[in-house]
Amino acid sequence: MSKSILSVIALAVIAAMSSCKEPETEVQRVPLVKTIAVKANGLSERRDYPGIIKPQDELSIAFRVNGQIKSILDKSGMEVRKGELLAALDAHDYEVNLDAALAAYKQSNNEFERIKQLYESKTISPNDFEKAEAAHRVASSKYQAAKDASGYTRIQAPFDGYVQNVYHERGEIVQAGMPVMSYISKNALKVEVFLPFCDYERMENLTESQMEVNGKSVPLKLGSISRQANAAQLYKAEFHIQPGEADDMVIAGKNCQVRLTFSASSEENIVRIPLSAIMSVNNEAFVWVLENQNITTKASVKIRNIDHDEAVVSGLKAGQQVLTSGIHVIKEGDTVKIMPAQSKTNIGGML
Incomplete structure (x- = not known):
């Protein structure tokens, strides 16, 4: 009998034996997963x-009166103590006005004191006294205004700080309210x-x-x-x-x-879970939670913060079991098997 005939017979026998075998039943495999108990975040985040x-x-320094700049600290970054002079105007005209206002005030004050004595002795009428009193108030106001204007020609540091920027130089004429420098604390x-x-x-x-x-x-x-x-x-x-x-x-x-x-x-139930437990579908974050009999269910969460390999989320309760591995092959309602914790004395399962 030739070798080719023997080969054909052997193949036929193998095929017959294969056809006589009963079909194997498919064994349903239970996913093996890792879980972790949800930790409370101490009610703080x-x-x-x-x-x-x-x-x-941070101030914009400006004069309250018009004038020509007589002096100014023109070095940016210069440290200044509270009360030191930052800038000054030529105060000649204001001092002249102040002297004139002071002289008028003194004269008015003397005149008013004389009128007051006459009024108290009932030598003059109340109307004349009221006119003298009003004139004295006008003179007093003009003197105070001239005194203030003279003081406004000098700007002192309101607190310890630094000259930040300088916008004008000595000799320039500036208007009232025009910033001459910026000053920071x-x-x-x-x-x-x-x-x-x-x-x-x-x-x-x-x-x-x-x-x-x-x-x-x-x-x-x-x-x-x-x-x-x-x-x-x-x-x-x-x-x-x-x-x-x-x-x-x-x-x-x-x-x-x-x-x-x-x-x-x-009510917020702020908890911490590993980042590996979170999935995202259609911009919605969720995790797989184990219910009774190790059945999985989907739970939506809101990510509040990420701290290294953990996430602070709301939507869970402390103590719930959350899947941390195998999450991408799980479906709603699947029954899973929890992977046993690794023994500290049998690392790698070699014993």
């Missing part, structure tokens, strides 16, 4: 935002932060605010917050740095990190 340090007071600093609406609407729940700069934490105090969002839909909040809390390296213009801590009401 922290958010970090970039901020910039700015002077709390030295010790009074603030931090400017821009917040989204989700944090803006709960600023009343703010419990702590601090600034991270130069490797140090500096406490802050909320000063003000805008009531209208900017073009980027962000709200500007200003936090004050308390005097003595910051060192000399904390200066205006420096960037920093601001950490805000909010209290959460018990």
Whole structure:
């Protein structure tokens, strides 16, 4: 019998044996998953935002009268103490007016004292006394106005600070109200932060605010917050740095990190879960939660903050079992098997 005939017979026998086997029943495989118990977030939530340090007071320095600049601190960045002279006008004309007003006031005062004595002795009529009294008030007002105008020719530093910008030079003639320099505070600093609406609407729940700069934490105090969002839909909040809390390296213009801590009401159920547990479909975040008999169900969550490999979310309750692995092959209502925890003494399952 040839080899080709034997090969044909062998194949036929194998085919017959295969056809006689009973069909294997398909075994349903139960997904093996990892879970974690949801941790409560301590009813508080922290958010970090970039901020910039700015002077709390930034003034445009201007004279209240017209005149020619006689002296001015013209070096930007110059440190100035409270009460030091920032700028002065040529006060000659104002001093002349003051001398004239003073002389008129003294004469009016003497005349009024004489009229008053006559009136008390009933030598003159009440009408004459009232006219003299009115004239004396006019002279007194003119003297006070001349005195004020003379004082307005000098501008002194309202607080310790720095000359920021200088807009005019000595010898120039300036009008009243025209800025001659900008001036910023030295010790009074603030931090400017821009917040989204989700944090803006709960600023009343703010419990702590601090600034991270130069490797140090500096406490802050909320000063003000805008009531209208900017073009980027962000709200500007200003936090004050308390005097003595910051060192000399904390200066205006420096960037920093601001950490805000909010209290959460018990109804919000703020909890922490691993990022690996969260899925997103159609811009909706959800997780798989184990119910009785290890059956999976979908639970929607709202992400409040991300901290490294964890997320702070609302929509869950502390103690719930959340899937952290195998989440992409799970369907609603699936029964799963929880992977046993790894033994600390049998790492790798070798024993």
